[in-house]
Amino acid sequence: MSKFQVVAVWRDKWITVVLLVLLGLLQYRLWLGKHSIPDYHALTRQVEEQSQQNANLAQRNALLEADINDLKIGLEAIEERARNELGLIKEGETFYRILPAEAN
Structure with a gap:
């Protein structure tokens, strides 16, 4: 050659x-x-996790907004909340507490 x-x-x-x-x-x-396929998959997982957190927070905000609206609208909601959370008893009402039977 x-x-x-x-x-x-x-x-x-x-x-x-x-x-x-x-x-x-x-x-x-x-x-x-940098910006490789494994990075892309990691970012995709982070976006999914953040979307789930956002959905949970949006649901919580909706519940809080409903509570706020109930408290603004009527006294029944305030009374119900006071009864459940603070143990409020009206004048003239009798309060009964039922205790479970003790298991021997």
Whole structure:
């Protein structure tokens, strides 16, 4: 094989070598670099968790808003809350407490 034949073979192969090196670099960046596929999956999980937390907080806010509206609208809600949370007993009412039987 002459010197010119070797140069001609490498001249034809250098494009392939360069393309393979570029492909390797791109694959490295895709799997291990910044903004890679594992990073994408981790961010997707974080978004799902945050969406769940937001849904829970939205439900809690709706319940609190309903309580606020009840308290603004009527005295019955205030009275019910005082009875349940503070043990309020009206004048003239009799309070009965039923205790469970003791198991012997």
